[in-house]
Amino acid sequence: MSDLVRVSDLRKLFPVRTGLFSRSKRKYIYAVDEVSFSIHEGEIFCLVGESGSGKTTTGRLLLRLERPTSGEILFEGKNIYSLDKKELKEFRRRAQMIFQDPFSSLDPRMSVFDNICEGLIIHKIGSGREERFNIVSKALESVGLYPPENFLFKYPHELSGGQLQRIAIVSALVLGPKFIVADEPVSMLDMSTRGSVVKTMLDLRRNMNVTFLLITHDLGLVKYIGDRVAVMYLGKIVEKGPAEDLIDAPYHPYSQALISAVPSPDPNKKIGEVRVKGDITMSLEVAKGCRFAPRCTLANDKCREEEPELIELSCGHYVACHEARAGN
Amino acid sequence: MSAAPLLKVNNLKMYYSVEGGWVKAVDGLFLDIYRNECVGIVGESGCGKSSLALTIIRVLPSNSKIFSGEILFEGENMLELSEEDFRKRIRWKKISIVFQGAMNSLNPVITIGDQIVETILAHENMSKKEAWERAENLLRLVGIDPKRAKSYPFEFSGGMKQRAMIAMALALNPSLLIADEMTTALDVIIQAQIINLVAELKRGLNLSSIIISHDIPLVFSSSDRIFIMYAGKIVEHGSTEEIYYSPMHPYTFLLLDSVPDIRGKRRTLGFIEGAPPNLLDPPTGCRFHPRCPFTIDICRKEEPEMSTVSFSHHVACHRIEEITLS
Ligand SMILES: Nc1ncnc2c1ncn2[C@@H]1O[C@H](COP(=O)(O)OP(=O)(O)OP(=O)(O)O)[C@@H](O)[C@H]1O
Ligand SMILES: Nc1ncnc2c1ncn2[C@@H]1O[C@H](COP(=O)(O)OP(=O)(O)OP(=O)(O)O)[C@@H](O)[C@H]1O
Ligand SMILES: [Mg+2]
Ligand SMILES: [Mg+2]
Numbered sequence: 146m147s148d149l150v151r152v153s154d155l156r157k158l159f160p161v162r163t164g165l166f167s168r169s170k171r172k173y174i175y176a177v178d179e180v181s182f183s184i185h186e187g188e189i190f191c192l193v194g195e196s197g198s199g200k201t202t203t204g205r206l207l208l209r210l211e212r213p214t215s216g217e218i219l220f221e222g223k224n225i226y227s228l229d230k231k232e233l234k235e236f237r238r239r240a241q242m243i244f245q246d247p248f249s250s251l252d253p254r255m256s257v258f259d260n261i262c263e264g265l266i267i268h269k270i271g272s273g274r275e276e277r278f279n280i281v282s283k284a285l286e287s288v289g290l291y292p293p294e295n296f297l298f299k300y301p302h303e304l305s306g307g308q309l310q311r312i313a314i315v316s317a318l319v320l321g322p323k324f325i326v327a328d329e330p331v332s333m334l335d336m337s338t339r340g341s342v343v344k345t346m347l348d349l350r351r352n353m354n355v356t357f358l359l360i361t362h363d364l365g366l367v368k369y370i371g372d373r374v375a376v377m378y379l380g381k382i383v384e385k386g387p388a389e390d391l392i393d394a395p396y397h398p399y400s401q402a403l404i405s406a407v408p409s410p411d412p413n414k415k416i417g418e419v420r421v422k423g424d425i426t427m428s429l430e431v432a433k434g435c436r437f438a439p440r441c442t443l444a445n446d447k448c449r450e451e452e453p454e455l456i457e458l459s460c461g462h463y464v465a466c467h468e469a470r471a472g473n
Numbered sequence: 474m475s476a477a478p479l480l481k482v483n484n485l486k487m488y489y490s491v492e493g494g495w496v497k498a499v500d501g502l503f504l505d506i507y508r509n510e511c512v513g514i515v516g517e518s519g520c521g522k523s524s525l526a527l528t529i530i531r532v533l534p535s536n537s538k539i540f541s542g543e544i545l546f547e548g549e550n551m552l553e554l555s556e557e558d559f560r561k562r563i564r565w566k567k568i569s570i571v572f573q574g575a576m577n578s579l580n581p582v583i584t585i586g587d588q589i590v591e592t593i594l595a596h597e598n599m600s601k602k603e604a605w606e607r608a609e610n611l612l613r614l615v616g617i618d619p620k621r622a623k624s625y626p627f628e629f630s631g632g633m634k635q636r637a638m639i640a641m642a643l644a645l646n647p648s649l650l651i652a653d654e655m656t657t658a659l660d661v662i663i664q665a666q667i668i669n670l671v672a673e674l675k676r677g678l679n680l681s682s683i684i685i686s687h688d689i690p691l692v693f694s695s696s697d698r699i700f701i702m703y704a705g706k707i708v709e710h711g712s713t714e715e716i717y718y719s720p721m722h723p724y725t726f727l728l729l730d731s732v733p734d735i736r737g738k739r740r741t742l743g744f745i746e747g748a749p750p751n752l753l754d755p756p757t758g759c760r761f762h763p764r765c766p767f768t769i770d771i772c773r774k775e776e777p778e779m780s781t782v783s784f785s786h787h788v789a790c791h792r793i794e795e796i797t798l799s
Contacts (some may be wrong), residue, residue, distance in 0.1 A: 159628065161620075161621065161624070161628075162584075162623045162624055162625075162628070193660075194660065195660050195662070195663070196630060196631075196632025196633060196635075196636070196658070196659050196660050196663050197629075197630040197632060197633050201630060201631060202630075245576075245631040245658070246574065246576050246577050246631060247574070248574035248576075248577035249577045289748070289749070291748040291749075292751065295751060295753065298492070299491070302534065303489070303491070303534075303536075305518060305519045305523060306518070306523060306573040306574055306654060307518025307519060307687075308518060308519055309574075328631075329631070329657075329658065332654075332657045332658065333518065333573070333574075333654060333657060333687065334518050334687060335515075335516070335517045335518050335687045335728075336687070336689065336728070336731040336732055336733070337517060337727075337728070337731050337744055337745040338517060338518045338749075339687075340731065340744040341744065362657075362658070362659060362660045362661065362664075364661070364735055365733045365734075365735040368733075368735060369733060392735065402662060403660065403661060403662055404735070406661040406662045406664075406665050407661050407690070407735050408661070408665070408688075408690040408691050408693075408694040408695075409690055409694065409734070409736070410689050410690040410693045410694070410717060410729070410732055410734075411693070411694075411717065412693055412694065412713040412714050412717050413714075414694070421662060
């Protein structure tokens with residue numbers, strides 16, 4: 146399998162505002178820090194991890210919606226920052242983002258149809274209103290918005306959260322992209338509706354070989370449709386591997402804590418157990434050594450001194466932890 | 474459970490006017506919440522959950538109309554209060570809400586800290602300094618470093634904005650919190666911590682809450698009672714145990730069946746066959762009949778009434794006598 150996307154040593158820092166009087170020492174957030182990975186063609190590569198760990202920023206960097214502080218991103222072997230004007234326009238069509246917040250990703254002053262049509266017109270897809278109407282209607286049906294006429298002429302504020310989210314998905318899909326960064330694309334859908342949207346994604350992959358970077362907090366979804374998954378913690382990838390393997394038998398203490406915190410529907414089992422120390426407050430200062438050490442129950446002196454590297458513990462399954470052992 | 478409910482919704486009908494008629498988003502709905510109780514509402518996308526929430530907190534769009542019903546809060550009908558009265562006494566102070574898509578409801582040009590402080594100062598008599606302290610405390614409670622209070626919304630991640638809105642909703646110690654997809658943008662560890670926080674407030678400050686979410690494991694693991702909503706109506710409600718271990722309505726049963734268990738084998742995601750109803754023109758009789766595997770003639774013609782299974786468990790289905798679901 147060839148790589149569609151290849152990311153090396155990607156880093157993005159944001160300056161932080163801490164108030165008027167702290168101008169003396171500028172602080173930075175390491176939103177994405179020395180991240181490397183590649184995504185195969187036709188793959189569903191998932192990104193999971195703590196809120197604020199840099200998932201959305203990574204996705205935005207991959208689509209050139211944000212400039213990296215350093216590092217390189219290749220799309221089909223080409224550096225996305227050295228595309229010429231024509232190539233860039235083609236890249237803008239071929240690589241789409243489904244944004245995390247559907248409430249702000251559509252233009253509130255335009256109807257659903259006009260919102261979706263905008264992209265079709267820019268990229269000269271379909272000729273005339275009628276043909277575009279048919280394209281859009283079919284796409285709405287494929288995500289369970291039925292009958293499409295009930296939704297096409299509504300304005301975004303007249304739709305429910307899950308309906309909006311599906312309109313956002315459709316806006317990306319109708320452009321016939323090759324690569325989609327889907328940032329929490331089904332977070333507002335019930336299980337049944339989610340089923341039909343996921344099926345649409347899988348069909349695209351099967352029929353058109355579309356590649357996905359799927360960002361999600363839903364570990365069940367990762368297990369059911371993901372090929373590989375990377376776990377992020379404070380800007381770093383701490384574990385990476387085949388989706389089912391990693392969810393069933395995670396190596397990194399953070400991944401273990403995350404997976405054990407997934408609640409079970411059985412009321413007698415109550416909420417998932419939380420296996421990390423300390424409060425959830427993330428701090429601005431990045432500690433020396435392993436970033437998870439302050440909250441890790443296994444941390445020792447080495448962890449607090451030396452930053453662990455990603456190493457392969459079992460076939461294709463990598464972890465950055467001094468204490469992780471295969472078969473744990 | 475004490476005698477009088479904290480909130481009681483009676484036969485509420487709230488429709489939206491659109492070209493071609495009325496979208497019957499909330500259509501003859503009953504609901505009750507007791508003091509110190511956490512109630513979960515689940516149902517398909519578009520069935521009217523947010524519409525119900527917006528009706529309770531009274532922030533409806535201009536094309537909406539309330540056709541009938543009562544919303545009794547501490548015995549007083551909220552629908553009869555003037556907007557002024559409701560805003561001064563009730564909204565945020567007594568009943569607060571985390572809107573669905575809350576991450577988009579922050580003001581983009583005001584820092585996160587200032588927004589929380591403004592909300593506090595609008596309702597409480599305290600100095601700006603005290604309000605800042607409270608705001609910082611709230612941010613800490615939802616897991617955000619107070620040092621970042623001076624950030625603007627665009628400098629926060631999706632989940633951080635979401636948590637800022639949760640902090641805002643808790644700022645005035647409300648008695649009822651409506652949480653519409655409150656934790657969907659959060660990872661499961663932070664989600665568990667937020668839910669534990671709400672549970673602590675329930676114990677310490679008698680906070681009642683309505684949890685609306687598609688995350689069934691989350692709702693079931695944090696609620697005392699569950700209401701199942703379908704096409705603008707409640708079709709079944711009961712204690713969490715009753716709904717989980719002995720669902721009676723075919724819709725409830727199919728809904729629960731479509732929930733994947735992360736600890737089980739990899740399998741395909743479940744579906745409920747057929748399209749969700751068009752609320753402009755909902756099906757006659759039982760609204761679930763076009764998709765129900767147990768439909769018989771009466772289901773198409775007559776609307777089923779709520780019948781009693783136990784003191785706390787109620788269901789609206791013509792066929793509960795004949796079908797035993799297992
Ligand atoms: N434009 C910006 N300016 C300053 N800081 C930013 C900006 N965008 C993101 N950040 C910070 O970078 C970090 C990573 O944010 P990001 O949105 O990538 O997180 P995330 O993993 O997507 O989180 P979530 O799951 O909550 O959406 C956060 O601390 C966030 O506050
Ligand atoms: N302002 C409006 N005008 C017309 N129709 C509306 C308006 N707001 C919502 N609707 C419609 O009312 C129905 C109920 O919407 P609501 O937002 O209450 O659903 P929901 O149960 O919260 O769904 P979700 O789980 O997707 O958030 C939907 O079919 C929606 O399209
Ligand atoms: Mg994000
Ligand atoms: Mg909603």
